[in-house]
Amino acid sequence: xxxxxxxALPTDAARFAAIYAPFVTDSWISFELDPPDEVEMVRRIAxxxxxxxxxxxxxxxxxxxYAYGSPHRSRGVYATSCDVAVYLDPGFARRGIGxxxxxxxxxxxSTRGFHAAFAGIxxxxxxxxxxxxxxxxxxxxxxxxxxWKLGGWRDVGWWQxxx
Numbered sequence: 001x002x003x004x005x006x007x008a009l010p011t012d013a014a015r016f017a018a019i020y021a022p023f024v025t026d027s028w029i030s031f032e033l034d035p036p037d038e039v040e041m042v043r044r045i046a047x048x049x050x051x052x053x054x055x056x057x058x059x060x061x062x063x064x065x066y067a068y069g070s071p072h073r074s075r076g077v078y079a080t081s082c083d084v085a086v087y088l089d090p091g092f093a094r095r096g097i098g099x100x101x102x103x104x105x106x107x108x109x110s111t112r113g114f115h116a117a118f119a120g121i122x123x124x125x126x127x128x129x130x131x132x133x134x135x136x137x138x139x140x141x142x143x144x145x146x147x148w149k150l151g152g153w154r155d156v157g158w159w160q161x162x163x
């Protein structure tokens with residue numbers, strides 16, 4: 001399987017929305033309640049693609065997933081910190097695509113002057129924890145019962161990696 005990592009394009013937005021929607025509607029992995037549509041995904045790519053980075057992974061010509069960076073917090077002192085996330089079509093999971101996306105994204109963030117990357121992981125999620133720790137992220141804490149979704153309180157663990 002040939003994997004290509006490239007900057008995300010507005011034309012990827014519909015595919016990104018389709019990949020992301022089940023994480024919103026069928027799990028607590030995303031804390032969003034309503035899946036963003038194509039228009040909203042175009043806006044998100046435009047908002048953070050040039051400042052932080054939005055990347056698409058193509059596997060044998062099909063968009064298999066994406067990763068992006070975004071601001072960690074809005075206060076100026078956090079300007080060199082960022083949040084990161086990766087989402088894959090489940091049909092492409094466990095093939096190294098998430099890792100490849102993150103390797104390129106973290107390099108992009110570093111060259112853009114970011115110093116620390118943070119990943120919030122809704123718990124439990126052993127696959128995401130394994131991916132992040134395998135790339136050098138270290139756990140820094142847990143927000144207990146921080147969100148209510150799918151009939152229960154959800155914890156979010158935080159992982160950090162210095163760039």
